[in-house]
Amino acid sequence: MKIEPITFTDKMGRTVTLRAAEPKDAQALIDYLKVVNAETPFLLREPDECSITLENEEAFLQGILDSEREIMLIGLIDGKHVGNCSIASIGSYKRVSHRCGVAIALYQEYCGCGIGRVMLETALDIARKAHYEQAELEVIEGNTNAMALYEKLGFKKYGTFPNNMKYKDGSYRDSYWMMKQFK
Numbered sequence: 050m051k052i053e054p055i056t057f058t059d060k061m062g063r064t065v066t067l068r069a070a071e072p073k074d075a076q077a078l079i080d081y082l083k084v085v086n087a088e089t090p091f092l093l094r095e096p097d098e099c100s101i102t103l104e105n106e107e108a109f110l111q112g113i114l115d116s117e118r119e120i121m122l123i124g125l126i127d128g129k130h131v132g133n134c135s136i137a138s139i140g141s142y143k144r145v146s147h148r149c150g151v152a153i154a155l156y157q158e159y160c161g162c163g164i165g166r167v168m169l170e171t172a173l174d175i176a177r178k179a180h181y182e183q184a185e186l187e188v189i190e191g192n193t194n195a196m197a198l199y200e201k202l203g204f205k206k207y208g209t210f211p212n213n214m215k216y217k218d219g220s221y222r223d224s225y226w227m228m229k230q231f232k
């Protein structure tokens with residue numbers, strides 16, 4: 050989905066631009082995946098598992114741009130990529146067409162400045178206008194910053210999934226299913 054770019058000022062007084070990611074952003078997004086997955090234990094991949102090719106990432110981004118109900122929002126400060134937030138359909142069947150999944154992650158140096166909140170609010174607004182009725186996500190236990198943001202924006206916990214992640218040291222973490230209904 051394409052949108053008109055949106056700008057806002059973060060808590061540090063910087064101008065942040067939000068726009069739909071395009072194929073030209075593919076290399077920045079591959080680099081971002083490697084870094085953010087190394088910065089936090091709360092995302093899905095080990096850093097060495099971010100091995101998508103430039104060609105595949107470009108095709109992936111073009112597919113999202115061409116879709117009517119999905120978006121990858123990219124945040125930029127002075128042209129520098131600060132993070133992403135995406136809205137994706139849960140599935141292509143009619144019975145789940147009211148549901149979307151949300152994902153968000155910023156580079157660590159840009160966390161805590163109010164960017165995540167505006168990015169997620171913008172993504173949820175886009176989802177509502179795309180006629181989704183609820184937004185869903187999974188968050189790993191211990192990710193207090195993310196849970197604080199989700200709860201502030203009206204997400205509610207509705208279940209726990211045991212042993213969602215298993216780390217290199219053999220330890221496990223549960224996840225919480227969270228959901229926000231638009232109605």
Ligand SMILES: CC(C)(COP(=O)(O)OP(=O)(O)OC[C@H]1O[C@@H](n2cnc3c(N)ncnc32)[C@H](O)[C@@H]1OP(=O)(O)O)[C@@H](O)C(=O)NCCC(=O)NCCS
Pocket residue numbers: 089091092132153154155156159160161162163164165166167186187188189192193194195197198201
């Ligand atoms: C989770 C994440 C997207 C949040 O974005 P952010 O820009 O850091 O969050 P914000 O600065 O916009 O803060 C959002 C709100 O939550 C509040 N908040 C943040 N951490 C909090 C905490 N630990 N306790 C209470 N409130 C907290 C902030 O004060 C703010 O409230 P306000 O808008 O009323 O001032 C970001 O920290 C991130 O990318 N983390 C790493 C990747 C990740 O964990 N992604 C989520 C995977 S499920």
